[in-house]
Amino acid sequence: MxxxxxxxxxxxxxxxxxxxxxxxxxxxxxxxxxxxxxxxxxxxxxxxxxxxxxxxxxxxxxxxxxxxxxxxxxxxxxxxxxxxxxxxxxxxxxxxxxxxxxxxxxxxxAIDWEADVMSDLWSPEKAEKKLKSNPEMMVCDALMDQDIFSGVGNIIKNEVLFRTGIQPESITGHLPAKKRKELIKEARNYSYDFLDWKRDFTLKKHWLVHTKKTCPICGQKLIKKQTGKGKRRSFYCEKDQKRY
CATH class of the missing domain: 3.20.190.10 (MutM-like, N-terminal)
Incomplete structure (x- = not known):
């Protein structure tokens, strides 16, 4: 998609x-x-x-x-x-x-335009409020929730979680405030990196974990697993991504 x-x-x-x-x-x-x-x-x-x-x-x-x-x-x-x-x-x-x-x-x-991570109207404050109101949700599901992070898909999800060092099955309510804000910031940052790489036809060259087999940091074998309610593919490193 x-x-x-x-x-x-x-x-x-x-x-x-x-x-x-x-x-x-x-x-x-x-x-x-x-x-x-x-x-x-x-x-x-x-x-x-x-x-x-x-x-x-x-x-x-x-x-x-x-x-x-x-x-x-x-x-x-x-x-x-x-x-x-x-x-x-x-x-x-x-x-x-x-x-x-x-x-x-x-x-x-009636559309909440502030939920679009690539919009000039994007509101990180509103995204944080929505995360706080869903404390039992897995982070992998939260990132894919279009009411919270509209535009984020599975590639962005996997790469953002690796960038922020968060294991996909972490619970949103367990994230420290600093880590929660980092997640929100990177969802937007990576989306714009994605756009630049897509324009240059180099997107796949920049994937760190999505569809990859080994961690680019430690060299350990990545876990490939269907996670969350949506059962979408996640690629993550058990060593470099913490489960909260």
Whole structure:
């Protein structure tokens, strides 16, 4: 599943369509697309792993899920995979194998934009308050909770926990205040490092533990284990990551 930084890159690639009017709309997503024909794409907003195409009368929410993708200018996958195609005066955007849903403009005002780790509105204070209100949650689950750290995915989770020296099955309520603040800070820091490396096509070269076998600090074999309620893959070092 694409994580927040990859969605930021998608937004940047789609930005060329802002201010343009839709001339055609199609795809097998189950909603009426005709009302969007003739509407102008006012802006593109992102919230974690979600993208919102904001029009004059409504918005369209795009979530790429596990295997979603998109293309610009031409349809690159078969019709059965095409959830939405929006054609403008000279170019088009195409979304495949993803969740596409129209939402009212009022829906946007209800989103907690301060929970997005890559947003200018990001509030570390609010994230800390949410962590404190969930003292029994495993840290691996907390980092993946989109209401707390919107945009964080499994790669960011594993790398942030290694950077901060926290074992993924640690309990949030057991973290010392200093370590809790460090976790929150690194969730944002690593997301921006991820974005820079993704732009340079060097992301995987910078992974320290994700999908790796040995610890880059001590050389000990890393633990690979499904952790938390979500049973997502965690890679961690028993020596260099403390369980709180």
């Amino acid at each position: 694409p994580e927040g930084p990859s969605i930021i890159l998608m937004k940047e690639n789609l930005q060329q369509f802002a201010g343009q009017k839709v001339t055609e709309a199609s795809g097998n997503a189950k909603f009426e697309k005709e009302p969007f024909v003739g509407q102008t794409l006012l802006e593109i907003r992102t919230f974690g792993k979600q993208t919102y195409l904001v029009f004059e009368k409504a918005a369209i929410r795009i979530h790429l899920l596990m295997f979603g993708s998109y293309s610009i200018d031409e349809q690159t996958k078969p019709d059965k995979s095409l959830r939405l195609a929006l054609v403008f005066s000279t170019h088009g955007m195409y979304f495949y194998t993803c969740s596409v849903k129209p939402v009212d403009l009022e829906y946007l005002s």
